[in-house]
Amino acid sequence: MANNGRIRSAFPVANGSKDLTSNSAPASTAGSEYGPVEFTRDDVEALLNERIKYKSKFNYKERCENMMDYIKRLRLCIRWFQELELDYAFEQEKLKNALELNEKHCGDMEVSLKNKEEELNMIIEELRKNFGSVQIQLVKEQTEKLAANDSLGKEKEARVAIEKAQAGLTEELGKAQGELQTANQRIQSVNDMYKLLQEYNSSLQLYNSKLQGDLDEAHETIKRGEKERTAIVENIGNLKGQFSALQDQLAASKASQDETMKQKAVLVNEIASLKVELQQVKDDRDRHLVEVKTLQTEASKYNDFKDAITELESTCSSQKTQIRELHDRLLSSDRRLQVSDLTTFEKMNEYEDQKQTIIDLKSRVEEAELKLVEGEKLRKKLHNTILELKGNIRVFCRVRPVLPGENEEGKAISYPTSLEALGRSIDLLQNAQKHSFTFDKVFVPNASQEDVFTEISQLVQSSLDGYKVCIFAYGQTGSGKTYTMMGRPGNPEEKGLIPRCLEQIFETRQSLRSQGWKYELQVSMLEIYNETIRDLLSTNKDAARTDNGVSPQKHAIKHDASGNTHVAELTILDVKSSREVSFLLDHAARNRSVGKTQMNEQSSRSHFVFTLRISGVNESTEQQVQGVLNLIDLAGSERLSKSGSTGDRLKETQAINKSLSSLGDVIFALAKKEDHVPFRNSKLTYLLQPCLGGDSKTLMFVNIAPESSSTGESLCSLRFAARVNACEIGTPRRQTHIKPLDSRLSLG
Numbered sequence: 001m002a003n004n005g006r007i008r009s010a011f012p013v014a015n016g017s018k019d020l021t022s023n024s025a026p027a028s029t030a031g032s033e034y035g036p037v038e039f040t041r042d043d044v045e046a047l048l049n050e051r052i053k054y055k056s057k058f059n060y061k062e063r064c065e066n067m068m069d070y071i072k073r074l075r076l077c078i079r080w081f082q083e084l085e086l087d088y089a090f091e092q093e094k095l096k097n098a099l100e101l102n103e104k105h106c107g108d109m110e111v112s113l114k115n116k117e118e119e120l121n122m123i124i125e126e127l128r129k130n131f132g133s134v135q136i137q138l139v140k141e142q143t144e145k146l147a148a149n150d151s152l153g154k155e156k157e158a159r160v161a162i163e164k165a166q167a168g169l170t171e172e173l174g175k176a177q178g179e180l181q182t183a184n185q186r187i188q189s190v191n192d193m194y195k196l197l198q199e200y201n202s203s204l205q206l207y208n209s210k211l212q213g214d215l216d217e218a219h220e221t222i223k224r225g226e227k228e229r230t231a232i233v234e235n236i237g238n239l240k241g242q243f244s245a246l247q248d249q250l251a252a253s254k255a256s257q258d259e260t261m262k263q264k265a266v267l268v269n270e271i272a273s274l275k276v277e278l279q280q281v282k283d284d285r286d287r288h289l290v291e292v293k294t295l296q297t298e299a300s301k302y303n304d305f306k307d308a309i310t311e312l313e314s315t316c317s318s319q320k321t322q323i324r325e326l327h328d329r330l331l332s333s334d335r336r337l338q339v340s341d342l343t344t345f346e347k348m349n350e351y352e353d354q355k356q357t358i359i360d361l362k363s364r365v366e367e368a369e370l371k372l373v374e375g376e377k378l379r380k381k382l383h384n385t386i387l388e389l390k391g392n393i394r395v396f397c398r399v400r401p402v403l404p405g406e407n408e409e410g411k412a413i414s415y416p417t418s419l420e421a422l423g424r425s426i427d428l429l430q431n432a433q434k435h436s437f438t439f440d441k442v443f444v445p446n447a448s449q450e451d452v453f454t455e456i457s458q459l460v461q462s463s464l465d466g467y468k469v470c471i472f473a474y475g476q477t478g479s480g481k482t483y484t485m486m487g488r489p490g491n492p493e494e495k496g497l498i499p500r501c502l503e504q505i506f507e508t509r510q511s512l513r514s515q516g517w518k519y520e521l522q523v524s525m526l527e528i529y530n531e532t533i534r535d536l537l538s539t540n541k542d543a544a545r546t547d548n549g550v551s552p553q554k555h556a557i558k559h560d561a562s563g564n565t566h567v568a569e570l571t572i573l574d575v576k577s578s579r580e581v582s583f584l585l586d587h588a589a590r591n592r593s594v595g596k597t598q599m600n601e602q603s604s605r606s607h608f609v610f611t612l613r614i615s616g617v618n619e620s621t622e623q624q625v626q627g628v629l630n631l632i633d634l635a636g637s638e639r640l641s642k643s644g645s646t647g648d649r650l651k652e653t654q655a656i657n658k659s660l661s662s663l664g665d666v667i668f669a670l671a672k673k674e675d676h677v678p679f680r681n682s683k684l685t686y687l688l689q690p691c692l693g694g695d696s697k698t699l700m701f702v703n704i705a706p707e708s709s710s711t712g713e714s715l716c717s718l719r720f721a722a723r724v725n726a727c728e729i730g731t732p733r734r735q736t737h738i739k740p741l742d743s744r745l746s747l748g
């Protein structure tokens with residue numbers, strides 16, 4: 001029990017003292033005999049280490065008393081301990097409760113803090129949103145402010161203009177009022193003058209009437225004088241004098257009367273003109289009054305404007321305060337924007353660097369692409385040189401995949417993977433014996449139609465360059481010859497070599513136009529069935545389908561001195577697009593002789609020969625080329641035993657085998673450079689004579705079925721192909737000319 005630095009009094013009981021000062025918590029009330037006592041650690045230790053000394057060892061009474069006292073003190077100490085423990089337990093309980101309370105309080109605080117945090121987050125979110133909307137509003141307010149400023153400026157301008165106009169109008173009004181006043185004055189003076197004239201006129205009239213009276217009087221006097229003349233004859237002279245004087249006076253008064261009359265007329269005219277003038281002045285006055293009225297309405301409008309302007313100004317001032325607020329916010333946003341601008345600037349720099357890197361990379365890619373194009377050109381050139389060096393016959397082997405329902409077990413075919421054999425060799429296992437073959441190319445079962453076409457596309461190009469090209473597919477029934485040549489109908493991905501060749505030719509024809517080349521293409525399709533040629537493009541269905549009705553001589557084959565082949569009465573059609581050719585291919589496929597054999601449900605029982613005659617003229621160089629592309633799907637090569645044929649099928653198989661073995665004979669004779677090459681032994685070899693004879697480029701596909709049951713047939717096919725592959729027949733020759741004036745070369 002640690003004292004924790006509490007200052008305590010020495011153990012009083014132990015010292016026999018009754019100083020019971022209590023100065024610590026928890027307070028102990030131990031020691032009822034001694035009152036509440038407290039022990040320190042030293043007290044307890046002193047008590048425990050106390051050794052009672054006795055005066056006499058044998059004074060048992062004293063020893064007993066001392067012992068009793070010691071026990072009493074020990075008991076006291078124990079009780080103190082117990083009470084202390086109780087107090088501590090109580091205090092611990094209290095602390096525990098306080099701790100729990102605090103924990104609870106803490107939990108509550110935590111919850112409330114979390115709530116507060118959420119609330120604050122929400123407020124922040126809201127503030128952010130508000131900030132966004134405030135920014136939008138700010139932009140809006142700014143545009144509005146600008147618009148208001150604009151309109152205010154306009155209004156001010158209008159106000160100034162109106163004020164100017166008003167000043168002008170007031171000036172004009174003043175002027176008009178002045179004019180009106182002068183006009184009124186003039187009217188007044190005219191009126192006065194008119195009055196005066198009227199007075200003058202009336203006085204003149206008076207004077208006139210007076211003169212008239214005088215005249216009447218004179219007349220009276222004359223009358224009296226006349227009367228008196230008679231009466232006073234002697235006074236005539238005097239009277240005559242009087243009379244003439246009176247007449248003179250009369251004439252003078254008449255003249256003055258005329259004068260007055262004239263003056264009156266002048267005055268009347270003047271009054272009339274003054275009246276007109278007065279009318280004009282009145283009109284002017286009315287006009288001015290109207291102007292004054294309009295000016296007054298404008299002035300009232302201007303007053304309205306004034307109200308609007310004051311309203312606008314108050315809006316402006318409120319907007320100004322808003323703008324000021326927004327401006328403050330804008331400033332803070334600006335500061336943030338500056339920070340983000342800095343980041344953006346850094347990012348921009350990074351972006352620029354990356355852009356530069358991209359540009360560098362692009363230029364490097366372009367360089368690489370250029371190199372690639374150059375390399376491709378070189379490759380083509382080398383390829384052609386190799387072809388020419390190698391001779392004109394090459395062999396490609398293609399193994400078809402295992403078809404659904406076929407047995408995949410016991411793989412008879414494998415493909416060596418050594419560097420020199422990869423893609424060119426094939427091993428066939430028969431009766432535990434391995435037969436290895438190497439060809440120009442071996443296509444594994446998963447090779448696509450496009451893969452195969454890529455390998456022969458150079459050859460197709462050669463036909464456009466003026467070579468005779470002959471590609472044929474050889475192999476047992478069901479090994480994939482028709483698939484290789486024609487593809488799977490209705491599936492563009494799986495179209496065969498013939499449609500792909502034509503697409504390439506038409507595309508190249510189009511692109512060569514820019515170099516001045518113009519090509520004409522003609523197509524013919526025939527089959528050799530039982531040693532008889534049948535025109536597959538004939539529109540006469542009976543002639544196309546019937547075997548017996550066709551004379552073997554009908555489609556006689558002829559070769560001219562230039563190595564061109566003509567088949568009599570064969571339909572040759574000009575073609576302009578690959579679509580046209582596919583239509584013709586469909587037509588021909590429908591006309592083909594097919595039959596069911598043990599090995600193929602739809603076995604081609606004839607050799608199918610597709611011929612494309614290519615005639616090109618270069619208008620700028622006058623160069624002319626004639627190429628021929630023969631694509632041949634041979635009939636199945638299986639042996640009689642395997643085909644299980646009887647009757648007509650047996651006859652077909654025999655004819656097929658005869659022509660195929662003739663093909664072999666011709667190739668081998670050519671290879672051996674024998675004097676006599678048995679071209680005429682079969683229709684097929686005779687037809688293909690110019691293509692096999694050394695001038696052309698020939699490619700043979702040997703098609704192989706993968707299943708073990710076909711191993712025997714596959715071995716035969718591969719052996720035949722290997723022999724062909726070993727042949728070197730001649731060097732292909734290109735048929736080019738400089739355009740003769742009016743000739744068109746015969747084809748084929």
Ligand SMILES: Nc1ncnc2c1ncn2[C@@H]1O[C@H](COP(=O)(O)OP(=O)(O)OP(=O)(O)O)[C@@H](O)[C@H]1O
Nearest residue numbers: 400401477478479480481482483600603604635636
């Ligand atoms: N490479 C290939 N990928 C997928 N299927 C193929 C392949 N080669 C051939 N086939 C399929 O195999 C079957 C037989 O092929 P195809 O008719 O072309 O053989 P064939 O040698 O022309 O036969 P025949 O000589 O009897 O006419 C067909 O259903 C064809 O679709």
